[in-house]
Amino acid sequence: MAKPQPLFWLMTIQTPNAHGYRINDFQGVLTPEPGTTRLSLFNEIREEITRRDPLSAGGAVIAFDVQPNELT
Structure with missing residues (x-):
């Protein structure tokens, strides 16, 4: 198996609030464990964002992308 x-x-997460909506984007780089699926990675990232930004809890994910970090 190839090294991840x-x-x-x-x-990007949209969360309703008293003034309408709060929209925040988050980004980062990570190296998944072997066998990680796109869905499990999505859930892992979503949980990490909620830990870092509790106001995002319960919001709707309106954009998600994951790509190799290397450009070559």
Whole structure:
């Protein structure tokens, strides 16, 4: 099995509030464990964002992307 490569990820979350909506984007780089699926990675990232930004809890993910971090 090939060694997992670092991935760049981006997630945008929209959360309702008293003034309408709060929209925040988050990004980072991580190297998944072997056997990680796109869904499990999505859930892992979503949980990490909620830990870092509790106001995003319960919001709707309106954008998500994950790509190899290397450009070559």
